[in-house]
Amino acid sequence: METNSNRQQGLDFEYEIEAMLKENGIPFLSQVDYKDMSSICDIIVATKTKFRPYIIYNLSIKKSLRERYKLSAFEQVGLDSIYWRRSKSYVVTLPGKEAENLIKKIPKKKDLKKTLKGVIYSKDLVNFLIELSGLATPDINDKRIKNFNRKRSNLCS
Secondary structure, eight states: OOOHHHHHHHHHHHHHHHHHHHHTTOOEEEEEEETTOSSEEEEEEEEOOSSSOOEEEEEEEOSSOTTTHHHHHHHHHHHHHHHTTOEEEEEEEOSSHHHHHHHHHHHHOHHHHHHEEEEEEGGGHHHHHHHSTTEEOOOTTOTTEEEEEEEEEEOOO
């Protein structure tokens, strides 16, 4: 059972990740609520080039994984239906045994292999995103987005 203390630690971890992204000028949307999806995505990053269609990266921020990584896989199923498989979901977490176990599970479990692209350690996140080509500010006028947290998002380009 999740306590208020655990929830607050998770929220603090989300704020920490958002601050890292802002400090490095990475554009993102925070707490994205999509139409026709019953869960809210923690952070959405987008890439766009003239050769590739718009790609959405769902960063599911989890300080402690336990079974909560399954929500990230569930989010990817929803995003696949919205973006026609032009989205990728990653779990962003702290290094440790739980993360190592999930990294081992993904290639072996059919459902996870289809839905989660991988696990990114928080300390490696900025480098991972900088290496993506064509980082762009996600489209805030996208009609598929019901709502997002403007104060927590970084809408620079």
